[in-house]
Amino acid sequence: MRIYKSRWFQRFAAKEGIADVALCEAVARAERGLVDADLGGEVIKQRIAKAGQGRSKGYRTIVLVRRGYRAFFVYGFAKSRRANIENDEKVQFKQAARHVWG
Numbered sequence: 885m886r887i888y889k890s891r892w893f894q895r896f897a898a899k900e901g902i903a904d905v906a907l908c909e910a911v912a913r914a915e916r917g918l919v920d921a922d923l924g925g926e927v928i929k930q931r932i933a934k935a936g937q938g939r940s941k942g943y944r945t946i947v948l949v950r951r952g953y954r955a956f957f958v959y960g961f962a963k964s965r966r967a968n969i970e971n972d973e974k975v976q977f978k979q980a981a982r983h984v985w986g
Contacts (some may be wrong), residue, residue, distance in 0.1 A: 887911055892960045893945075899919045900962070902943065906932050906939040910945065911955045925978035926985060929969075930955055944968075956973070956984060 887907060889897065897907070904984040913919075921929035928949055934942035946959040946969065958980065959969075969977075 885911060885952060887913060887957070888954065889957045890959075892962055896960050897957075900943065900960070901935060902932060902960070908955060911947070911949070913949060914947070914949055914955070920944075923974055923977065926981045927977045927984050931958075940968075946977055948977070950985055967974070 887904075889907070896902075910932050914928060914930060919928045921923050923929060923946075925938050926949055930945050930947055931939035932943040932945055933939045941963060943962055944966075945947050945957055948956040948958055958977065959973075961969075
């Protein structure tokens, strides 16, 4: 499985100190069927632990994923700053997935 980050997500991860190994672990969990939220249309939400804390108080990431093929991290936020994504954002992520996967 190849893992990619959007430019926006790359800046977010660097600012928050999210290591690539944490992203790889999130994708590995998804590959094993341990998806935190399936948003449909090959879009999932995966939790990533904050340093020194568990996943429940860490980050939420939006990943466009095609199992066994590729995963694109496109968006992330700290649970402490935002509860969830809005419905219109979910629609936009699904549209992005259709564009990525053709």
